[in-house]
Every structure is written in structure tokens, then in C-alpha cells.
Amino acid sequence: MTPADDATPDGRSALHPDADPPAAVDLSPELADALGRAARTPTLVIACDYDGTLAPFVDDPTLAVPAPGAIDALDRLAGLPRTTVALLSGRNREALARVSGAVAPLVLVGSHGSEWEGGFDTPLDDDELARLDRVGSELSEIVSRTPGAHVEHKPTAAVLHVRPVEDPALRQRAMAEAMARPAALDGVFVTEGKNVVEIAVREASKGAAIERLVEQTGAEIAIFIGDDVTDERGFARLRDGDIGIKVGDGRTLATHRVADIPAVVGLLSRLAELRG
Numbered sequence: 001m002t003p004a005d006d007a008t009p010d011g012r013s014a015l016h017p018d019a020d021p022p023a024a025v026d027l028s029p030e031l032a033d034a035l036g037r038a039a040r041t042p043t044l045v046i047a048c049d050y051d052g053t054l055a056p057f058v059d060d061p062t063l064a065v066p067a068p069g070a071i072d073a074l075d076r077l078a079g080l081p082r083t084t085v086a087l088l089s090g091r092n093r094e095a096l097a098r099v100s101g102a103v104a105p106l107v108l109v110g111s112h113g114s115e116w117e118g119g120f121d122t123p124l125d126d127d128e129l130a131r132l133d134r135v136g137s138e139l140s141e142i143v144s145r146t147p148g149a150h151v152e153h154k155p156t157a158a159v160l161h162v163r164p165v166e167d168p169a170l171r172q173r174a175m176a177e178a179m180a181r182p183a184a185l186d187g188v189f190v191t192e193g194k195n196v197v198e199i200a201v202r203e204a205s206k207g208a209a210i211e212r213l214v215e216q217t218g219a220e221i222a223i224f225i226g227d228d229v230t231d232e233r234g235f236a237r238l239r240d241g242d243i244g245i246k247v248g249d250g251r252t253l254a255t256h257r258v259a260d261i262p263a264v265v266g267l268l269s270r271l272a273e274l275r276g
């Protein structure tokens with residue numbers, strides 16, 4: 001099925017009719033203050049990670065739809081003056097568009113910040129293509145011996161997924177083999193995420209993507225919300241006065257934290273009310 005096959009007349013995917021927004025959420029006083037400041041700033045960028053931030057984790061990445069109210073809150077914000085809202089994901093851009101159902105004016109940035117509306121700034125050269133092919137083959141060989149595992153192929157990376165592998169020993173073995181072999185090749189960039197090892201032939205950073213959004217818009221404040229280790233590269237590049245929000249547990253460079261995805265939807269809705 002192509003993206004157009006399941007599109008509704010407004011261009012949004014029929015996979016995700018938006019549901020009612022969640023109940024109001026309790027925010028820390030510090031985060032409530034920060035949102036107030038963001039609401040009053042003339043030009044604002046809001047960048048959100050996707051999986052684990054707007055969409056709950058599921059075994060099949062093609063079925064990871066947004067939480068109820070998430071896209072609605074982002075749409076409300078994106079409809080406000082001088083407010084740029086981006087989905088900033090490790091997924092390739094086409095997959096991000098399909099699962100999220102997000103359409104313009106929401107900005108979609110894929111492949112950990114390196115894939116924009118016009119594609120990649122520079123296409124892969126022959127060496128990179130050959131390396132990507134080898135990484136994909138080696139991961140496929142590991143998958144052939146690991147029931148439940150699968151490989152996700154992206155324009156600049158291949159990803160080993162082990163979330164559906166029931167046996168923890170097999171899961172661990174597959175991850176270890178990926179780290180010992182394709183991830184150890186010269187010229188690859190490795191990211192260990194939640195039940196995934198991603199092996200890319202191009203380096204990408206969500207931090208650089210946030211900086212690009214800020215540069216394009218002249219935003220005084222950028223908000224970045226994310227849950228995974230890859231999102232730390234985004235938090236690390238925020239400026240004084242920007243607002244980093246970590247979702248869930250774990251060490252982080254973010255200045256604020258919320259418990260879960262419903263809290264993300266709640267804070268986005270609150271921000272839309274304050275700025276609207």
C-alpha cells in the first residue's frame with residue numbers, strides 16, 4: 001500500500017483518525033513556567049521525537065500510530081503565527097509520514113535529522129551504498145537465526161529490531177553479534193536504541209536538525225521533546241533558554257522531564273492553549 005492508498009481527503013492517513021485529547025496533565029512548576037515563557041516568545045520552534053514520545057512502542061514499527069490527541073495538539077500549535085512544529089525522527093521520512101499521518105504545515109524530518117522535504121543534502125556515493133548493502137546482508141544473516149527479529153532498511157542505515165524476540169538469550173545474542181560484526185566495520189555510525197541497533201553509513205544528529213530549524217525561523221526558543229538515547233544529541237545542542245523535555249526514566253541532558261506519552265500530549269495541548 002502506498003501513502004496515497006490510505007489517505008483521507010485532507011491528506012491525513014486513515015490509519016490514525018485522531019481521538020479525543022487526554023485529560024489535563026499535572027506539570028512541574030518549572031515546566032509550567034517554561035511553557036509560559038515559550039507561549040509568550042515571538043517565534044517558537046517545537047521539535048518532537050516520534051517513537052516513545054508521540055507513539056507507544058509496538059512490535060511492528062509500521063503499526064506505531066500516534067497517541068490519541070497527539071497530532072491534533074501539534075496541528076493546533078502549527079496553525080499559530082510564527083510557530084514551527086517538527087517531527088524529528090530516526091525513521092526514514094516516508095515511514096514517518098505514513099505512521100504518523102502528519103501533513104503540512106507540520107515539518108517532517110527523518111533519518112535522525114538528515115532527511116528533509118527535499119531528501120538528503122548529498123546522495124550516498126558508491127562506497128556508502130556498498131557498505132550499506134553489506135550491513136543489510138550481515139544483519140539479515142543474524143535475523144535468519146533469530147526467530148522474531150527483523151531488519152528495517154532505511155536510505156542511509158539498516159536497523160536490527162529484536163523487540164518481538166521472545167527468548168532474552170537469543171535477543172541478547174543477536175544484538176551482540178550485530179555489535180561485533182556489521183557495527184564494527186569501518187565507516188559506519190552505530191546507535192543503540194530501545195531494542196534496536198541501527199547501523200548507518202552517514203552520520204546524523206538531531207541536534208544539527210534543531211539548529212537548522214532555529215536558523216531557518218529565527219526562533220528565540222526551541223522546545224525539544226524525546227525519550228531515547230538518540231535524543232540526547234538533540235538535548236546536548238539546545239541553547240540557554242531553550243527547553244529540553246525528557247520522556248520517562250533514564251539519564252538525560254534535558255532540563256525537564258515528563259512521565260509518559262499522555263503527559264507529552266497534555267503539555268502540547270497546554271502550550272497550544274497558552275499560545276493560542
Ligand SMILES: O=P(O)(O)OC[C@H]1O[C@H](O[C@H]2O[C@H](CO)[C@@H](O)[C@H](O)[C@H]2O)[C@H](O)[C@@H](O)[C@@H]1O
Nearest residue numbers: 050051057058059061064089090163194195196
Ligand atoms: O527517533 P524516533 O522517532 O524515536 O525513532 C527511533 C526508532 O523508532 C522505531 O523503532 C522503535 O519503535 C518501534 C515501533 O514501536 C519498536 O518496535 C522498536 O523496538 C523501537 O526501537 C523505528 O523502527 C526505528 O527506525 C527508529 O530509528
